[in-house]
Structures are given as structure tokens and as C-alpha cells.
Amino acid sequence: MRTRKLGEVEVSAIGLGAMPLSIEGRPDRERALATIHAALDAGVTLIDTADSYHWHPDEVGHNEELLAGLKGVLIATKGGRGRPGDGSWTVDASPEHLKRACEGSLRRLRVDVIDLYQLHKPDPAVPFEDSLGALAELHAEGKIRAIGLSNVDTAQILRARELLGPTVVSVQNEFSPRVRTSEPELRLCAELGIAFLPWSPLGGISRSSLDGPSELAGDTEFHRVARDLGVSPQRVCLAWLLSLSPTVIPIPGASRPESIRDSAAAWELGWGSGPDETIGDQEHRPVWTGGSGGGGLRHPGEARGGDGNGQTR
Numbered sequence: 001m002r003t004r005k006l007g008e009v010e011v012s013a014i015g016l017g018a019m020p021l022s023i024e025g026r027p028d029r030e031r032a033l034a035t036i037h038a039a040l041d042a043g044v045t046l047i048d049t050a051d052s053y054h055w056h057p058d059e060v061g062h063n064e065e066l067l068a069g070l071k072g073v074l075i076a077t078k079g080g081r082g083r084p085g086d087g088s089w090t091v092d093a094s095p096e097h098l099k100r101a102c103e104g105s106l107r108r109l110r111v112d113v114i115d116l117y118q119l120h121k122p123d124p125a126v127p128f129e130d131s132l133g134a135l136a137e138l139h140a141e142g143k144i145r146a147i148g149l150s151n152v153d154t155a156q157i158l159r160a161r162e163l164l165g166p167t168v169v170s171v172q173n174e175f176s177p178r179v180r181t182s183e184p185e186l187r188l189c190a191e192l193g194i195a196f197l198p199w200s201p202l203g204g205i206s207r208s209s210l211d212g213p214s215e216l217a218g219d220t221e222f223h224r225v226a227r228d229l230g231v232s233p234q235r236v237c238l239a240w241l242l243s244l245s246p247t248v249i250p251i252p253g254a255s256r257p258e259s260i261r262d263s264a265a266a267w268e269l270g271w272g273s274g275p276d277e278t279i280g281d282q283e284h285r286p287v288w289t290g291g292s293g294g295g296g297l298r299h300p301g302e303a304r305g306g307d308g309n310g311q312t313r
Contacts, residue, residue: 001043001267004249006116006195007146007169011074013242014264015046017199017253019053022063024087026055027255032066038257040073042264048172048197048251050078050120051101051108057085064108076116076170076197077105078150080123080131093123095134102138118148118172128156132163139167148172150199154188161192172197172251177222177237178204190245198241201250205237229269234259238266 003010016039021032039047047070053063060082067075079101080093098119105114119135122128138144148170149160160168171189173182175198182198189196205222222240226233234252241250254260 001264003045004195004246005193006046006074006249007166009074009115009146011046011249012044012264013249013267014044014238015048015076015197015249015251016044016260016263017251018047018049018063018067020253020255021066022053023055023083025255029066031256034257035254035260036066036070039254039260039264040070042261044260044264045073046076046249046251047073048076048078048199050081050118051105052078052081052083052089052120054083055085057083061104061108064105068108068110074115075109075111076118076148077109077114078118078120078148078172079105080120091121091123091125093119093121093126093131095126095130095137098131098134099138102143106143113142114144116146116148116170117144118150118170119152121151122156128159129163132160136164136167139164146170148197152185154184157185157188157192157194161194168194170195170197172199174198174200174203175241176201176203176205177220177240186245186248190247194247196245196248197251198248199251201241201252202234202237205233231265231269232262235262235266235269238263239269239271242266243271 001012001014004013020026021035026032047067049063049067051061051064054060055062064077079098080091082090082092084090102114102117117135117138119131123131135147139147146169147164147167149157149168150172152171152173157171171185171194173185175182175186186196204220222233222236226236229236238250238252241248252263254263
């Protein structure tokens, strides 16, 4: 698999979002571990987790413990959220909590330093600068190598870069065919050279672990292109995300080895956006023309004002 930059480190262009392995509806331990090792075998070298990825209240860090001891992979974890066990999520980004959470993650991951430690969500009850200050102290103490942000807006990204400089290497926001409200953050990250990690990147294509009962559209542009190419719509979706910017590194979730193998193969469509990345079938490549609605996705011919067959109107 090709790689992309996460700060000064090269990681696989497709990562693994490990949350489904630990929350409600999770697989048994054997299948969870098989999924992790299938990711590694497929060339995945970035796995995203958090201390709050667990089901029951007495198993904080369940997801991190599954990943403990892995070699040759960058483990990115997060602090600042909690799960009391009733299905809800809490937020606590106070400096005291973040420091305690980091210590717990270090212990569960069995490492001396965390490769990427991310603020899971800004806390409306805590000044953003105070949360950033805690991350800066953890970095200065050598407990974390790099800092990431999650669920943030453009102003918060700029403020973090102003205060913490290049130690801020990633932003993780929801972004998918269904949810494109973080387009400004994606574009800002591209301008700043910050990795943008879309969480729940298959929204509108596959039901995520956080979705309730709902119907998914079965005949989107992604599904049509997938049928033309003889691949899964999930693979087309991830390839499309890669095409948006060379700073985008999708982290699709998986609870089965087959799912992450298919996701990792998205690179083979050759729709990357960086130098020497565009190598595949460009005729079928969807083009995103921007905007938050589904109308932003077009065939190349349509994006040029044609009808999708190269004919102008």
C-alpha cells in the first residue's frame, strides 16, 4: 500500500478505525484479533483507538488493550470522552482528566510514549486553551510524540497551530458521502499540511457502529461506479476520499477480517491526489465538486459540464 504523511511519519494511506471491535455489537475476542492482524497483513500501519472505546463502564480502555504490543504500526489514541455504560458519551477535557487519561493509555498500550495522542472532543465547560496546554505538557514530558485534534472547527485548528505549532499533526472529523460538513476543515488541513482523518468515512454507504436502524441508499453514484468496476461501493468511497487531498487518510472501521481487507484495497483503484498517485482507471473516477449535498459527486464528464459520457451540453 502507498503511504501518506502523518507529521514526520509515513503511514498507510488507509488506516483502521478499531472502535467496532469494542463497543456494542462487538465481535468476540478471537475475531477482533483476527481483524487487527488482517489489517496488518494488508499493509495497514495506522490504527485509531480511544480510551472510551468500550461497552461496559468497568472496561475503560478495552480497545487499547486489544492493540497492546503490536509492532510496526502507529497507534493513535484519544482522551477526553467517557462512556458511563448506558450508551451515552460524556466529555471531560479538563487538564487533570487528560493527564490521567494519557497515563492510563500508556499503561494499557504497554508503551513509554504514545505516537499520536488526540483530544477527543473540545469540552464546552473547559477553555480550549487549557485542554491544549495539557497536551503541550504531555508532549514536553515525552509522553506523547505528536498531537491530534478531533471534532474541531477551523478556528480551533488555527488556534491550536498558533499555540502548539507543528506538534499538531492531525485532525479527525466526521466526513463521508453522507456527512460533508467538515469540508472547510478538510481544505484547511490540506493548506496547512495537516493529516485529515475522516471518521465514519463510509457514511451513506455502510452502516457504522454508531448508526441506529436506518435505510441506506442503495443506488448512489458510488454504487453505480462500483458495479462498473466490479468492486465494492465501500472501496470506491474510500478511493474517492483519497482523491480529495493528499493529506486525507481514511480510517474505516471493521469488525471482520474481510472488511478491512477490502478497505485496504481501495488504494488499488489509483485515484490518489498526490504526486505519482493517480495511476488507475480515471474514466470511472468520481469527482467531487464541493458542497455539503449529494450533488457534489459527479463523473469526470459531468464535472466538466457534460452528461457523464464526455458530451458537453
